Amino acid sequence: MSTVNHPSALTVTALLPRAQAGDGGAMNELLRHIAPFVGRLCRAVARRHSCDAAQEALLAIYRGIGGLREPAAFYGWVRAVTVREAVRTSKRLSQGTADELPEIAQDSNPLTFVHISDVLDQLSDQHRQILVLRAVYGLNEKEMAIALSVPVGTVRSRLHRARGTFSAAWHEMPA
Numbered sequence: 642m643s644t645v646n647h648p649s650a651l652t653v654t655a656l657l658p659r660a661q662a663g664d665g666g667a668m669n670e671l672l673r674h675i676a677p678f679v680g681r682l683c684r685a686v687a688r689r690h691s692c693d694a695a696q697e698a699l700l701a702i703y704r705g706i707g708g709l710r711e712p713a714a715f716y717g718w719v720r721a722v723t724v725r726e727a728v729r730t731s732k733r734l735s736q737g738t739a740d741e742l743p744e745i746a747q748d749s750n751p752l753t754f755v756h757i758s759d760v761l762d763q764l765s766d767q768h769r770q771i772l773v774l775r776a777v778y779g780l781n782e783k784e785m786a787i788a789l790s791v792p793v794g795t796v797r798s799r800l801h802r803a804r805g806t807f808s809a810a811w812h813e814m815p816a
Contacts, residue, residue, distance in 0.1 A: 672703065676695070686770055691727070728789055731770070
C-alpha cells in the first residue's frame with residue numbers, strides 16, 4: 642500500500658502544487674482537508690444557509706486555486722474565499738429572517754447564549770456578519786473588507802454601528 646495518497650503523509654505544502662498542476666487526487670485530498678474549516682466559517686457567517694455556502698466556497702476554491710501564488714497564504718486565502726462566498730450565499734438565499742447563533746464554547750452560560758442569540762436575531766445581516774467575523778473569527782478590518790468586498794471605511798462604519806446596535810439591544814434585554 643502506498644503512503645503517497647494517505648492524508649496524514651501529505652501536507653498542504655505537498656498537495657497544493659500537485660492540485661494546481663491538475664492532479665485530481667491531490668485536489669480531493671486538499672478539499673477534504675479544508676472542508677471542516679470551511680464548514681465552521683460558513684456556519685458562523687451564513688448560518689441556516691451554511692451547507693449551500695460551504696459548497697459554493699469549496700467550488701470557488703477549486704476554481705481559483707490555480708491563481709494562488711504563495712503556498713504560505715493558503716489558509717488566509719481559503720478563509721477570505723469562504724467568507725466571501727458565505728456572505729454572497731446568505732444574501733442570495735436569505736429573506737431577511739434571523740438564523741441561529743453559531744456554536745459557542747460549551748462552558749458558556751446557557752442563559753448568556755440565549756441572550757446573545759436573541760440580540761443577534763435583532764441585527765441586520767450586515768451587522769450580524771461583521772460582528773461574527775470580528776468576535777468569532779478575529780478578522781481585522783482589512784481582512785473583513787477583503788472578505789466582504791467592501792472598502793475598509795465601510796467595514797469601520799458597519800462595525801461601529803453594529804456594536805452600537807448590539808449594545809443598545811443588549812441593555813434592553815430583561816435581567
